[in-house]
Amino acid sequence: MSTSQSSEVPTLLVKIFGKDRPGITAGLFDTLAAFSVDVVDIEQVVTRGRLVLCALVTQPTAGLEGDLRATVHSWADSMRMQAEIISGRGDNRPRGLGRSLVTVLGHPLTAESTAAIAARIAKVGGNIDRIFRLAKYPVTAVEFAVSGVETEPLRTSLVADAAALGVDIAVVAAGLHRRAQRLVVMDVDSTLIQDEVIELFAAHAGCEQQVAEVTAAAMRGELDFEQSLHARVALLAGLDASVVHKVRGDVRLTPGARTLIRTLKRLGYQVGVVSGGFTQVTDDLKERLGLDFAHANTLEIVDGKLTGRVIGDIVDRAGKARLLRRFAAEAGVPLAQTVAIGDGANDLDMLNAAGLGVAFNAKPVVREAAHTAVNVPFLDTVLYLLGITREEVEAADAHEED
Numbered sequence: 493m494s495t496s497q498s499s500e501v502p503t504l505l506v507k508i509f510g511k512d513r514p515g516i517t518a519g520l521f522d523t524l525a526a527f528s529v530d531v532v533d534i535e536q537v538v539t540r541g542r543l544v545l546c547a548l549v550t551q552p553t554a555g556l557e558g559d560l561r562a563t564v565h566s567w568a569d570s571m572r573m574q575a576e577i578i579s580g581r582g583d584n585r586p587r588g589l590g591r592s593l594v595t596v597l598g599h600p601l602t603a604e605s606t607a608a609i610a611a612r613i614a615k616v617g618g619n620i621d622r623i624f625r626l627a628k629y630p631v632t633a634v635e636f637a638v639s640g641v642e643t644e645p646l647r648t649s650l651v652a653d654a655a656a657l658g659v660d661i662a663v664v665a666a667g668l669h670r671r672a673q674r675l676v677v678m679d680v681d682s683t684l685i686q687d688e689v690i691e692l693f694a695a696h697a698g699c700e701q702q703v704a705e706v707t708a709a710a711m712r713g714e715l716d717f718e719q720s721l722h723a724r725v726a727l728l729a730g731l732d733a734s735v736v737h738k739v740r741g742d743v744r745l746t747p748g749a750r751t752l753i754r755t756l757k758r759l760g761y762q763v764g765v766v767s768g769g770f771t772q773v774t775d776d777l778k779e780r781l782g783l784d785f786a787h788a789n790t791l792e793i794v795d796g797k798l799t800g801r802v803i804g805d806i807v808d809r810a811g812k813a814r815l816l817r818r819f820a821a822e823a824g825v826p827l828a829q830t831v832a833i834g835d836g837a838n839d840l841d842m843l844n845a846a847g848l849g850v851a852f853n854a855k856p857v858v859r860e861a862a863h864t865a866v867n868v869p870f871l872d873t874v875l876y877l878l879g880i881t882r883e884e885v886e887a888a889d890a891h892e893e894d
Contacts, residue, residue: 502551503532503580506564510573512543520545523567527552527560532583543573548583587621588640591666594650595877598659599868601632605657609636609650616649617641627882630748630870635879637666651864662864662877664848675825676756676874677816677842679834680767680774680788683852684871686744689769690724693798695742696735699727712855713837717768717808722801725791729800733793736772743773748872753781755875755885762823766815768807768838785819813841833874834858850874 508520517536524547533548552560561577568575596609613620618641626633638646647663654661681688694703703724710720756763764785767774771790778786789807792799805811812834820827832839832846835854843849843862851862852871859865866873875885 500581504549505578506547507576508545508573512538512541527556590642592638592643592646593664593666594636594638595662596659597631597633599631605659608657612649613638626876631868631873633876660866675762675820675823676831677764679839680765681769682835684749686746689773692739692742693728697728697731717838718806725802726800728798731798733796740776746871748870751872764819766812787815809838809841813845816842816845
């Protein structure tokens with residue numbers, strides 16, 4: 493049968509709704525099977541224990557439609573459900589060209605922001621084909637499947653106003669490649685961890701305020717990173733090397749960091765970090781968290797003392813992007829299938845080079861330039877941008893405990 497012919501076949505849309513319980517789906521299709529209909533489409537959703545089940549089926553043999561309707565309604569009544577049956581022709585209308593996935597994170601997600609997002613999608617010619625909740629904790633995360641508009645103009649329309657709407661929005665092209673993003677590379681300071689490592693060292697040297705001021709200016713892009721790094725490290729000269737162990741103990745992981753890494757590793761991703769900080773800390777994090785890659789600057793230590801200098805090439809803004817490319821090559825992952833996460837101006841080249849660049853609680857200049865931003869203090873929310881649901885995370889955790 494040709495496509496044009498099949499589009500004219502009479503069909504029935506059978507809709508069942510009411511309190512969810514086991515056996516509803518099986519019962520409906522057992523009822524329909526008596527009329528030898530074919531299934532064209534099925535959609536089912538359960539919200540707060542209320543089920544909506546839609547079955548699009550071919551029309552039964554001539555003269556039996558009335559019997560089918562009566563039988564379905566009788567079965568629905570016996571199950572204390574409601575039924576609606578609508579006659580029509582053909583399948584669902586074809587979806588427009590351009591397929592994208594719009595992930596929205598809200599803390600909370602309000603009706604006002606949801607209305608604004610839906611309106612913006614429609615304004616650029618997009619149609620919302622499906623909405624699916626990814627998580628309800630620690631944020632509400634929902635995913636819109638959108639067709640009819642290319643990904644880039646849709647992203648431009650939505651992401652620019654996300655902050656004003658009080659939500660975080662990520663727009664990516666739909667397709668198998670989304671779950672194939674098999675390398676995630678993170679910044680360390682104020683991303684993987686809550687601290688700036690050089691400030692932890694400075695606290696032991698009594699120059700924390702001086703270092704913090706230079707760090708803040710560098711992260712805002714107001715100072716050359718390499719010069720600022722040398723200036724800050726010079727203030728550490730003379731510190732006993734035993735301070736390294738103390739600083740490792742001072743480091744605080746960002747909430748959700750362990751969950752993010754554990755889940756990604758369980759799903760087959762490779763995970764790495766690049767840092768303008770120091771290997772004396774990142775090497776320890778790599779071992780503790782089971783990271784695949786780690787690269788940072790190295791503090792010079794001579795005769796048990798910090799010299800106030802660093803060894804080797806500096807990991808700066810351009811260096812982070814180079815390391816992302818190197819990690820991707822070593823992991824055998826195309827650059828388009830990588831994810832980079834960072835918060836500062838020195839992360840921008842890396843964020844823009846990755847297939848998906850995520851600004852995490854970032855400075856304004858970084859939020860504006862990245863593909864998407866996350867502005868809640870939970871690092872594992874990045875999982876939702878990859879289409880990984882909270883239920884998948886919890887199920888994996890439960891399996892590990894068993």
